[in-house]
Amino acid sequence: MYLFKEVPNIKFINKRYYAFALSGLIILAGVVMFFTRGFNMGIDFSGGTMIEVSFQKNTSVQQLRDSLKKINLGDAQITQIGNENKFFIKTMASLKKLNLKNAVKMEDVEEYEIVAREIRNGMMNAAERDQLVVGKIDLNNTAEGEISRFLRDKGLGDEDAQASAQIVIGLRKSKTGIITDFSVLEKAGVKHRVMGILRSLAFLGKFTFLSVEFVGPQVGKELRRKAALACIWALIGMLVYIAFRFKFLYGLSGILTLAHDVLVALSFILFFRIEMSLQVIAAILTIVGYSINDTIVVFDRLRDNLKIMKKDNLEAILDKSLNQTLSRSIFTSLTVFLTVMSLFLFGGEVIRPFAFTMLVGVIAGSYSTIYQSCAWLKVWEKYFLKRKKS
Amino acid sequence: MDKSMTWKVGLIIAVIALSIWLLWPLDKKINLGLDLKGGMHLIMEVVTDEALAIQSDMSVTQLKGLFKDGSIKYEKIVRKGFSKIEITGTLLDDERKIKDILDDDFRDWTYTAGGSLISLALRPNIEQQLRDQSVDQALETIRNRVDEFGVAEPTIQKEGMAGDKLLIDLPGIDNPERVKTLIKSTTMLEFRQVISGPFLTEEAALKEYNGQLPEDLEIVKTNPRRLDKGFYVLKAATVVPGKDLKSSRRAQDEYGAPAVGFSFNSQGAAQFEGFTAANIGKQLSIVLDDRIESVATIQDVISGDGIIKGRFTVDEVDDIVLVLRSGALPAPLKYIEERTIGPSLGADSIRKGLAACLGGLLLVVLFMLVYYRAAGINSILALLLNMLILMGIMAYFKANLSMPGIAGIILSIGMAVDANVLIFERIREELKAGKSPKSAIDAGFKKAFWTIFDSNLTTVISAVFLFQFGTGPIKGFAVTLIIGITASMFTAIFVSRVIFDLTYGRSKKLSKISI
Numbered sequence: 001m002y003l004f005k006e007v008p009n010i011k012f013i014n015k016r017y018y019a020f021a022l023s024g025l026i027i028l029a030g031v032v033m034f035f036t037r038g039f040n041m042g043i044d045f046s047g048g049t050m051i052e053v054s055f056q057k058n059t060s061v062q063q064l065r066d067s068l069k070k071i072n073l074g075d076a077q078i079t080q081i082g083n084e085n086k087f088f089i090k091t092m093a094s095l096k097k098l099n100l101k102n103a104v105k106m107e108d109v110e111e112y113e114i115v116a117r118e119i120r121n122g123m124m125n126a127a128e129r130d131q132l133v134v135g136k137i138d139l140n141n142t143a144e145g146e147i148s149r150f151l152r153d154k155g156l157g158d159e160d161a162q163a164s165a166q167i168v169i170g171l172r173k174s175k176t177g178i179i180t181d182f183s184v185l186e187k188a189g190v191k192h193r194v195m196g197i198l199r200s201l202a203f204l205g206k207f208t209f210l211s212v213e214f215v216g217p218q219v220g221k222e223l224r225r226k227a228a229l230a231c232i233w234a235l236i237g238m239l240v241y242i243a244f245r246f247k248f249l250y251g252l253s254g255i256l257t258l259a260h261d262v263l264v265a266l267s268f269i270l271f272f273r274i275e276m277s278l279q280v281i282a283a284i285l286t287i288v289g290y291s292i293n294d295t296i297v298v299f300d301r302l303r304d305n306l307k308i309m310k311k312d313n314l315e316a317i318l319d320k321s322l323n324q325t326l327s328r329s330i331f332t333s334l335t336v337f338l339t340v341m342s343l344f345l346f347g348g349e350v351i352r353p354f355a356f357t358m359l360v361g362v363i364a365g366s367y368s369t370i371y372q373s374c375a376w377l378k379v380w381e382k383y384f385l386k387r388k389k390s
Numbered sequence: 391m392d393k394s395m396t397w398k399v400g401l402i403i404a405v406i407a408l409s410i411w412l413l414w415p416l417d418k419k420i421n422l423g424l425d426l427k428g429g430m431h432l433i434m435e436v437v438t439d440e441a442l443a444i445q446s447d448m449s450v451t452q453l454k455g456l457f458k459d460g461s462i463k464y465e466k467i468v469r470k471g472f473s474k475i476e477i478t479g480t481l482l483d484d485e486r487k488i489k490d491i492l493d494d495d496f497r498d499w500t501y502t503a504g505g506s507l508i509s510l511a512l513r514p515n516i517e518q519q520l521r522d523q524s525v526d527q528a529l530e531t532i533r534n535r536v537d538e539f540g541v542a543e544p545t546i547q548k549e550g551m552a553g554d555k556l557l558i559d560l561p562g563i564d565n566p567e568r569v570k571t572l573i574k575s576t577t578m579l580e581f582r583q584v585i586s587g588p589f590l591t592e593e594a595a596l597k598e599y600n601g602q603l604p605e606d607l608e609i610v611k612t613n614p615r616r617l618d619k620g621f622y623v624l625k626a627a628t629v630v631p632g633k634d635l636k637s638s639r640r641a642q643d644e645y646g647a648p649a650v651g652f653s654f655n656s657q658g659a660a661q662f663e664g665f666t667a668a669n670i671g672k673q674l675s676i677v678l679d680d681r682i683e684s685v686a687t688i689q690d691v692i693s694g695d696g697i698i699k700g701r702f703t704v705d706e707v708d709d710i711v712l713v714l715r716s717g718a719l720p721a722p723l724k725y726i727e728e729r730t731i732g733p734s735l736g737a738d739s740i741r742k743g744l745a746a747c748l749g750g751l752l753l754v755v756l757f758m759l760v761y762y763r764a765a766g767i768n769s770i771l772a773l774l775l776n777m778l779i780l781m782g783i784m785a786y787f788k789a790n791l792s793m794p795g796i797a798g799i800i801l802s803i804g805m806a807v808d809a810n811v812l813i814f815e816r817i818r819e820e821l822k823a824g825k826s827p828k829s830a831i832d833a834g835f836k837k838a839f840w841t842i843f844d845s846n847l848t849t850v851i852s853a854v855f856l857f858q859f860g861t862g863p864i865k866g867f868a869v870t871l872i873i874g875i876t877a878s879m880f881t882a883i884f885v886s887r888v889i890f891d892l893t894y895g896r897s898k899k900l901s902k903i904s905i
Contacts (some may be wrong), residue, residue, distance in 0.1 A: 001760060001761050001762075001763075002529040002818075039786035054734070054737065080713050106830075110725065113728070126528060133572075141823065143563075143566075144562070144733075145563075169733050172732070172733055172734045173733050173734050173736075173737035174734065174737075175734075175738060175741075176734075177732065177733075177734025177735065177738070195395065207477065208732065208734070209732060210731075210732045210734055211729065211730060211731045211732055211735050212729070212737040213728070213729040213730070214725075214727065214728045214729075215726075215727045215728075216725070216726035216727060219433070219726050222720045226551075226859050230855045230856065230858065230859035233855050234851065234852040234855040234856075237848075237851045237852065237855065238848055238852070241844075241847065241848060241851060242848075245844055268638060278860065278861070278863075278864050279641075279794055279797075279863075281859075281860075281864075282856055282860060282864050282867050282868070284795060285852050285855060285856040285859075286801065286849075286852065286853070286854070286856070286871065288852045289849035289850070289851060289852025289853055290805065290849050292845070292848045293808065293845035293846075293848065293849065294845075296813065296841060296844045296845045296848065297841050297845065299840045299842070300844070316858075324819075327815060328811065328812060328815045331761070331811045331815070331855070332808040332811050332812065334757065335754050335757065335758075335804045335805075335807045335808060335811065336801065336804035336805055336808070337804070338750065338753040338754055338757060338804060339750035339751075339753065339754060339800050339801060339803050339804035340744050340750075340800070340801065340804065341750075341753070342747075342749035342750035342752075342753055342800065343746045343750065343797055343800050343801075345746075345749065346742055346746040346749050347742050347743060347745075347746035347796075347797070348738065348743075348746075349798075350425075350735075350739060350742075350793055351742075351743075351746075351793055351794070351796075351797055354768050354794070354797055355797070358801070
């Protein structure tokens with residue numbers, strides 16, 4: 001099978017101004033977005049508390065917000081995960097906001113921890129809170145060691161206590177992370193005697209915290225600096241390497257194409273309010289390293305063609321090189337696109353921002369290789385060819 | 391098969407065997423990262439400024455002692471900031487003597503003298519050394535504590551550019567609050583002589599001394615959980631410092647209630663014996679973290695060991711014992727990042743990661759088969775080998791597999807076949823130019839090599855920057871990507887070539903290849 005039966009003859013270079021305009025528009029819109037709305041910063045960068053919670057019953061964002069309003073956290077960012085009963089709750093709130101009485105000044109992270117505890121309390125209904133007060137444990141929110149210790153305190157032997165706790169945690173590894181009924185425990189092999197204790201001294205909470213994360217504000221500050229530095233250094237690394245393997249102007253064109261890819265990816269992150277996090281930075285750095293690949297393929301061919309096609313003008317040589325490598329540019333990107341698409345579709349909510357950024361980056365990278373890398377060389381034709389002759 | 395072919399095939403088989411050997415058994419060799427198996431991830435900062443302050447305070451005490459011995463007059467010796475000391479009110483006559491002291495015993499300090507003010511500053515290299523030491527010591531102490539607590543396979547390492555941060559990964563940890571308090575505890579056990587008490591309030595205690603407490607005494611609070619709420623006046627100096635404590639264990643008092651048992655080393659024992667002998671009938675207090683835990687009347691000479699009684703629970707006794715055993719932290723710690731991942735999230739991520747992996751692999755395999763037909767099979771074999779090598783190397787380095795790591799593997803699938811695409815496209819081009827299949831294959835591999843090398847190297851370069859910059863899981867992503875790409879240089883170029891040669895090598899007249 002072939003994409004092109006013969007080497008195509010598409011005029012790319014004379015469309016360069018359209019290409020520049022299109023990219024310019026996207027990036028301009030991104031810049032406007034940046035200054036008006038800004039990035040949706042994840043706690044990696046902004047600091048704060050992030051909780052992933054799973055509910056037993058159908059719950060809406062509004063219901064969740066209402067229960068958070070009671071503890072003055074109505075403005076927390078709540079996002080539903082897919083159409084499951086799972087939500088991310090993100091807040092930068094400190095204790096002050098919660099109007100807690102004996103709020104002494106303490107470390108930020110400890111403060112966030114109390115915020116998390118308050119959120120948990122706020123989400124519980126009165127019946128659940130009462131059960132905690134009388135010393136019952138919530139099997140949907142208690143850790144393995146604690147459950148086993150609890151059972152031991154209630155007079156069970158070490159082995160029984162441990163085995164039962166293991167079964168509970170095993171059941172919580174299900175998709176929802178939540179146990180809905182005591183009968184499930186019995187079916188999973190919890191002993192009759194233990195069931196008696198559990199039924200009377202434990203309860204099954206309506207929700208479970210799948211993960212709780214706190215990041216102090218100073219982390220984000222350092223991270224922002226480091227992320228920017230890493231991107232800039234990676235770009236410089238590319239420039240130096242290509243300038244070394246080819247020539248400076250190739251390097252410069254390559255780096256402009258790359259900067260374009262990064263800016264387009266960032267713009268799309270802004271358009272779609274993708275959360276800025278460590279993994280998004282990882283995706284951007286990967287784009288820097290990857291999307292230069294097909295540019296190198298084109299430049300390689302260009303270097304050969306410049307030797308063979310001495311009589312032709314630069315535009316013809318550039319177009320020829322692009323056309324000769326076109327199927328390569330498309331297919332190398334396509335294979336990565338396919339895998340990233342799979343990651344985007346099946347990889348789950350946690351990795352989706354990464355996959356999204358990569359998807360945009362791979363497409364932008366492929367487009368910019370074809371429409372821009374060589375176009376830049378055309379822009380500098382005077383210098384480029386002069387250099388060649390000397 | 392000619393000779394060169396034999397060793398090539400041999401090499402490939404050896405690589406396969408080695409990878410499988412490294413990977414077997416799979417569940418033991420591939421470590422899951424915290425985000426996949428659940429647990430607690432902590433980053434904390436060692437407040438090294440405090441360690442410097444402690445060091446400077448010791449130097450102040452030492453200076454005071456030396457000045458006293460040399461009968462040098464001064465008004466004040468105080469610490470300024472973390473690593474500076476100021477001496478005021480000295481006499482001109484003593485200048486020589488002071489200089490001698492500073493030159494001989496304070497080589498770690500630089501000093502400037504102006505009039506009656508002498509300022510000392512810790513040398514920058516010594517300061518850095520002390521900071522590094524305090525981080526190392528904190529790391530060691532925390533490792534001891536975590537080990538004693540019984541966490542399986544913890545990761546404890548330095549982190550951050552300044553090197554003053556510690557990363558602690560505790561897989562499957564079940565009681566975050568308790569572990570965190572334990573790690574951070576600056577618990578110090580001291581034995582101090584009781585002068586008077588108890589008093590209900592601090593004011594009442596002060597009144598005994600007409601509102602002016604002598605310099606060698608101190609008012610200390612009781613721990614209300616063990617003793618009645620109140621205050622005692624204690625000698626500021628400890629009878630036996632915490633470092634002379636040899637061991638500590640869970641014990642019981644005469645009524646069978648939990649208690650903290652301890653023993654001294656020989657030096658501590660001798661000191662304690664001397665003290666108790668001289669102070670029979672007087673009261674002694676045990677101070678933990680600046681709170682009085684226990685007050686007892688000395689009834690006899692005590693030397694080797696003893697117990698601390700109180701209303702302890704078993705867990706409390708265990709925690710105190712653990713902290714005492716692991717040694718003191720050189721400086722306070724500050725949590726700056728904490729992530730707790732529950733068991734279900736990790737299991738869910740594994741399921742989804744696997745699905746994404748298989749999905750990606752399937753899509754790529756389909757594409758390669760449809761577009762390159764028989765040659766596609768070749769690239770798929772190379773790709774599978776690439777995955778095998780990647781996992782083998784990860785197992786060898788005991789790298790943790792995290793969700794970003796899985797993303798790295800998935801990306802590697804897509805990127806590894808890029809090399810095949812480049813080679814195959816080149817071969818097609820050569821065929822179209824009229825070359826024979828054999829020489830087309832030859833030229834395809836030869837001409838594509840440098841292009842593949844260049845483009846892979848750029849990806850590795852940026853992955854290295856990512857590794858430098860990232861923390862934990864992101865590092866995992868960078869590592870899988872680097873390994874995956876490097877391995878693809880071997881599989882897509884070398885292994886693919888061998889497969890081609892094996893398939894088409896035997897037929898003398900090769901007229902058509904499936905590509």
